[in-house]
Amino acid sequence: MGEFTIKMPDVGEGVAEAELVEWHVKAGDPVREDMVIAAVMTDKATVEIPSPVTGTVIWLGAEVGDKIAVKAPLVRIETNDGATRPGDAPAAEIASVSTAQVIDVGESIEVTPAATAGTDAALADGRQLRQTKKEQAHTDVVHTDVAQTDRARLDRTEIDKPLASPSVRRVARDAGVDLRQIKASGPGGRILHEDVEQFIARGESPPQAPAMARKTSSKEVKLTGLRRRIAEKMTLSTSRIPHITYVEEVDMTALEELRNTMNRDPKPEQPKLTVLPFLMRAIVKAVADQPNINATFDDDKGILTRHGAVHIGIAAQTPAGLVVPVVKNAEARSIFDCAIEMGRLAEAARTGTATRDELVGSTITISSLGALGGIVSTPVINHPEVAIVGVNKIAIRPHWDGTQFVPRKMMNLSSSFDHRIIDGWDAATFVQRVRLLLETPALIFIEG
Template sequence: MGEFVIKMPDVGEGVAEAELVEWHVKTGDPVQEDMVIAAVMTDKATVEIPSPVTGTVIWLGAEVGDKIAVKAPLVRIETSGDVAHDRVEAPAAPAASTAPDSEPRTVQPAETQSPKPAPAPRREAPAPAEKPLASPSVRLFARETGVDLRQLKGSGPAGRILREDVDQFLARGELPSVQPAMAKKTSTEEVKLTGLRRRIAEKMSLSTSRIPHITYVEEVDMTALEELRATMNRDRKPEQAKLTVLPFLMRAIVRAVADQPNINATFDDDKGILTRHGAVHIGIAAQTPAGLVVPVVKNAEARGIWDCAAEMGRLAEAARAGTATRDELGGSTITISSLGSLGGIVSTPVINHPEVAIVGVNKIAVRPAWDGTQFVPRKMMNLSSSFDHRIVDGWDAATFIQRVRVLLETPALIFIEG
């Protein structure tokens, strides 16, 4: 018998460690070569770690939520080979997602740890014992189709649930058991925040604790723009993306920040340096099954309405599918936050640190408006926008939003250069 020690691979240039977000195996499980055994997350991407050997798991080197240094022991696998104590770095295949930085417990490389522990007693990972084995893509598909993976029996190695298992479950038309609607519930559940969810929590804490927010709300008459948008969508070419309000808002922001460069900026509050950006890289906050991510439309100042719409659609799809790259999920200079039809009347968006402004989009609703002689129905929408009050005064915030309002209410101005 032999033993392979699989080490944490180098998952990206400049990345010294990654957070363990999921085990696909537990101690005692058989594994096959190329079978995914774990998933780790860097600051921008989730990476699946496959096993390069066939054997049995005898030791797990970390718990979900730990940060693991590159080259640190990750898994020990007992094999049927004759060579003992081989150590290999597993190859890594990037799968997806994003979020802000966090500082969980770090597992250091073997060189800085005590000598190799004996395989017995074997360490059991607490979470995998109860969690069904499935890849992130299968988990995403199950969430989207409303399937509880705990109801399925996997046909893959070590009972791993495959996409085909979910498809067959759906084809049989099986439904989860339903509890009586009026049944008394006494259970509680503690959920450890890991991966993207924890990084979002820490990013929001950083932003609200370090940035003094000022929020400015203004209503915008969207009637003319909605008529123009409907006409452009009706006449669009088959290869062109359908226009939403956001591409028009993106172009309005480009025009407005040209007069107020302090708003298209990032602030290093540790060094006290404000960086004004000539390029307008607009982050679009997007909800995914894993949590909130912010894909970035780069150089919106050089894109027309249709180009903005196409790039925004491409990035949103990549974010939902978990295939967005690190570059596509970073580098924004100002952010738009929109909940679409769920946008409500007013919101208080949190600034995407280290930016100094975020423009929040609320829902469009028909409301009566006075035209000087009578009340007429108009399509109205509120903009709820937050600014870093250390950099942006209330007057400047109002001036910026009023400029955006004028551009949206008179959409022809968006297309006039200069």
């Protein structure tokens, strides 16, 4: 018998450690070469780690939620090709990085071939070592009963454990769905997000306990992965930034009429418009008069950076949690261009394919829950920005026009500001400017 030690891979970008977010195996499980055994998350990416050898897991070096230093032992696997060449270490060390699922709060990274070159080389060395061992072995190898038993156990394990990314497993777990019940449509029998969504939409989720049944159980859930990153980000924002929230109602009747007209007969290349592209253009105009609002603040250095470019973050809910894709240079985009870019980024965020550049660099953020937007919210500023604009739902409400009450489509804006930088008067002035632009949408299209 031989032994391989898989170490925590170096994913580049100066990352010194990563958080273990999921084990796909346990001690005693058989594994096959290239089978995913674990998933780790850095500050910027979730990375799946495959096994470079076939054998049996004999030791796991961490628990879910633990931070693991780069090159620290992660897994030990007992292999059946026991002979080692003279001078070889008792345990060959190997680490490799598979494709990364890109998702994070305001920041992410895409793992490229360049970033994994070192680990790919290690993987190649490990495979060369195994090939050399095979060439030195006798050609009339007899498979023992132990090897056959391991193979049978491996086949059963792979049948019982469907192939799926960490985010897909998380969505299924949160929905109470057993992945073994889902038919896979991805390459190599991998279960995709769409497969889980379609399964849930068909109403095939396991039956729930009777509503009136008494429940006495409790469960402790350790925050890991993206949820842990979100918690850290929110803690940073609320602990460092003294928030002031200003709420104002906006008459959206005229803008809704304009939006419906523009959506009635669009050109083939034009997307359907929502309220957000209009709000983005209104923000561009409003911050031109108040540059302190389109800014970031370095707490440690005490430096406020006013940005000429308006990079608008759009807080988006995904199956794995909250992310903030960024529409870069909104000041140079038309209404339709803003809509196209926003739609593209939202899809990339939902599927976990957004790149690092698409998830960093925002100078001001919009937070919207769409139809669930409620009447008022208190959005948390995306540190190190100094302002966030919260969009609440549109509802028909009676509005006094000076002589009578008339039905109007009304929407509240709930906006938060860093009170160290933005005074209450400046916050109100900014919101009132945005309100004027939305209530008189023709002004949005006037240059200058």
